[in-house]
Structure formats: C-alpha cells, structure tokens
Amino acid sequence: MINQIITDLSERMEKAIQSLRRDLATIRTGRANATLLDTISVEYYGVVTPLNQVANISTPDVRTLSIQPWDKSTLGEIEKAILRSDLGLTPSNDGTLIRLNIPMLTEDRRKELTKIAKRMGEDAKVAVRNIRRDVNEDLKRQEKDKLVSEDDSHRMLEEIQKSTDKFVLEIDEVVAHKEKEIMEV
Numbered sequence: 001m002i003n004q005i006i007t008d009l010s011e012r013m014e015k016a017i018q019s020l021r022r023d024l025a026t027i028r029t030g031r032a033n034a035t036l037l038d039t040i041s042v043e044y045y046g047v048v049t050p051l052n053q054v055a056n057i058s059t060p061d062v063r064t065l066s067i068q069p070w071d072k073s074t075l076g077e078i079e080k081a082i083l084r085s086d087l088g089l090t091p092s093n094d095g096t097l098i099r100l101n102i103p104m105l106t107e108d109r110r111k112e113l114t115k116i117a118k119r120m121g122e123d124a125k126v127a128v129r130n131i132r133r134d135v136n137e138d139l140k141r142q143e144k145d146k147l148v149s150e151d152d153s154h155r156m157l158e159e160i161q162k163s164t165d166k167f168v169l170e171i172d173e174v175v176a177h178k179e180k181e182i183m184e185v
Helices: 002-025 072-084 107-144 150-183
Strands: 041-044 047-050 055-061 064-069 091-093 098-101
Touching: 002 107, 002 150, 041 072, 064 072, 072 091, 072 098, 107 150
Parallel strands: none
Antiparallel strands: 041 047, 055 064, 064 098, 091 098
C-alpha cells in the first residue's frame, strides 16, 4: 500500500514537471525552436487546429523558423494567427511558405522572460505541494478510519515529504536551465 501511494504521488508530480517543461518550451530564447509555435492555432476549414497539424515547421538555421503548410490556401490564416499571438514575431510570406526571423533579445526582455520562467516554476511547485497535501489528507483519513496504523502513516508522511522535496529540487533545476538558456547571448 505504501508503494502504491508513493508511485501514484510520483506519477502525478512527474506530470506537473512535464507540464512545466512544455510551458517553458514556449518561451522564446533568441534561438529558433519549433516549440515556440505550439500555442498557435489556425482556423482550418472552420475548425480551430494547432499549427503543427496543418503545416511542417522546421528550423533551417539558428535564427529562422520555416512554416510550410500542406494546403497553401491556409497561408493567410497562419500569417494572421502568428500576428495575433504574443510572440512578437513578424511573418514573411513568399506564397509557398512563411519564414519567421527570430531577433536577438534585448537585455530587458531577457530579464522579463526569466521572471516569467520563475513564475512558471513557482506555479509548478504549488501544483506539487497541492498533490502532497491531497495525498497527506487521504492518508490521515485512512489512519482515522483505522485502515493504516499510526507508525505506517508517520513513515509514509516522511516518504511523501522526501518525494516532494525531490520534485521541488527538479523544478528548480529545470527553471535554472531555462534561465541560463534565456540569458545566453
């Protein structure tokens, strides 16, 4: 039973870290990265569809993203969606594909992006701590109902805390790596 609770806890906390990694991937770092466009959706025959499902996105060089739609009639919609996004990028449409030049980030913008990354990290820590709280409450309820002994409960609470500390440390490492990547010129 202890192993089951710890396994469930670890799986839930790992999902929080995966979500953090996905969110951090959408932060622009000055390098071309196809994941920058993961949050962009395009209206495709009346259905809102993620950009990566209507076009091939590639990085021909460090500062350029290339978007080649499978249906050339969607070029205008893709261009509009990029302009509406908060990426601050201006698309260049040549009739067959769209190029996005990724400009160098200013020092102020880099600092602003590191603050955003830290905030995302704090949100992930809150999610991990909420998972810990839920599991602790469930464990205490089981102890109250005499399903778990007091000693086992105490031991499990310690294991839960160790696991939480491990995941919080991993979140700090992920955010620190992203901050380093953002501040890199």
